[in-house]
Amino acid sequence: MLETLAGVERVNPTGEIVSVSGRRVVLTNLDKPMWIKEGITKGDMIQYYASIAPEMLKYSRDRPLMLNRFPHGVDGGKSFVQKDWPHHPSWVKTVNVEAHGQVKKIVRHVVCNDEATLVWLADMACVEINHFLSSGPDYEKHDLLLIDLDPHAPAGFEEAVEIGLTVHSALDHMNLRHLLKTSGHDGLHFLVPIVPKYDIEVIRRFVYLLGVLIEGLLPKIATTSRKENQRVGKVYIDYYQNGLFRTIAAPYSLRPTPGAPASFPLKPETLKKKRIDPTQFNIRTVPDLVRKGRVIEFDFGDRQRLEPAFKELGVKPESSTSVE
Known part of the structure; x- marks a missing residue:
């Protein structure tokens, strides 16, 4: 049975139909185990997403979603990524995006702009919520640039933090405002x-050149190599994630791994503290951190131009040099 949800009024005694911001949402199988070892149920997950909704919606608003669903729980062995939603409540907003592949087709993506939609997605066992790096109307023009620091064993979070401090300093030097968050891993x-005016290749090139700069400063732990065997023991600065219709775990999204960790926004100065454990940000701790005001005030709508930053790197954004 669910506890009282923030902004949710119980409609009937069973707790299976609730009113969320004026929308009637049907909830099912609230006792279904989602993380068996941790004793976390689908009801717990719905409770989590309802409690962090005001913060999460600041970042996911207007962005098409790619949802990682686990109908049998994260230990159930079967999951699938759902991007096309032909059936949904009438009040759930969707957008049509033309997918480019071997065959062009229109894909209907859910857009999460309200708490009711987020609660409905949680009831649909959407553990992981990933959003586009664009918010339209032209989804091929990104309004977010991503720098993804991906450790490869035996490198781990400690090495990612060391590189992250350098990335933060570089972006600050270029006067580029940025949101930092844990990946959830x-x-x-x-x-x-x-x-939102740059071609994908321009965005990738910027992240690649920044990565090469950092690789030169920290060659023992940083790499931009696309070859797996050259990433062992290093942190891969993944510029390739800036790709057409690629997605990123939304801030506050849960991840389908042991402990139910969340992708949590951090102040950059937090990285200077010793022994940060990314697993400390999880389904049980994050709602309390949000209630205590441990949140980041950041506006994705204040968009920046890359030309001055390219100038700092000593190159022009329109260079024909390809990044592979």
């Missing part, structure tokens, strides 16, 4: 709001 994500 052992990596870090930097999200830079940008004017």
